[in-house]
Amino acid sequence: MSGELRHFWIFGHRGSPRRRPENTVASFEQALREGADGFETDLRLLSDGMGILYHDDEVRGDPVESLSSGELRRLGLTPQPLRDLSQIAGKARMVLEVKRGGWEETLIAEVGAWPEIVVASFDHALIAELARRKVSFPLGLTVSGVIVDLPEYARRLGATWCFPDHHHVDAALVGGLHGAGIAVVPWTANRRRDWDRLLTAGCDGVITDDPAAAVAWRAQTL
Numbered sequence: 001m002s003g004e005l006r007h008f009w010i011f012g013h014r015g016s017p018r019r020r021p022e023n024t025v026a027s028f029e030q031a032l033r034e035g036a037d038g039f040e041t042d043l044r045l046l047s048d049g050m051g052i053l054y055h056d057d058e059v060r061g062d063p064v065e066s067l068s069s070g071e072l073r074r075l076g077l078t079p080q081p082l083r084d085l086s087q088i089a090g091k092a093r094m095v096l097e098v099k100r101g102g103w104e105e106t107l108i109a110e111v112g113a114w115p116e117i118v119v120a121s122f123d124h125a126l127i128a129e130l131a132r133r134k135v136s137f138p139l140g141l142t143v144s145g146v147i148v149d150l151p152e153y154a155r156r157l158g159a160t161w162c163f164p165d166h167h168h169v170d171a172a173l174v175g176g177l178h179g180a181g182i183a184v185v186p187w188t189a190n191r192r193r194d195w196d197r198l199l200t201a202g203c204d205g206v207i208t209d210d211p212a213a214a215v216a217w218r219a220q221t222l
Contacts (some may be wrong), residue, residue, distance in 0.1 A: 003094025010214045012039040013188045023053040024080050035215035038093030045103040051082030090115040103125035131158025151180040174202040
């Protein structure tokens, strides 16, 4: 944007999933090598208390949270443990999307001291509970549709970041969220025309499956 100094965050969606297996340290490190400012990843808690980086709700018909780490291994799955992110903590901004509530204590114990994180969720009750506990890390709402008066709703829940579906983002929404002191980083936009639109709307960044292309676009655009 000519004459305007501005930063626009590029976050790899589950890392750099087109080049490395998603939600793995290898994928996150690939996104950072490609110039991304950070990445988004999915968090779940297994029945034995182990936090893992995993997106899907079920494994062979069973809810992920009903299974133990040993049961997952027997099913041939070895998701990246949440604790492995400690080696990246402080090197990049990490957006940790908690897929389901009910493990606030474990979450605070595992990531509460990490720098440069945002904890977000589609489970907005979880975000409200973390805000009530006055956690030290910033909180974000992940949003898939349209919420009436989203800025006031997010402010009331204690969020300072919002991660909306990029299809529902326009300048009016961004302006309202900014007016409430909330950063706006939509998901998951993968095309130049969408990045152009979101930048023009005033967004603070984007979550994308192709961080390398987004970084190259940003270098040409800003």
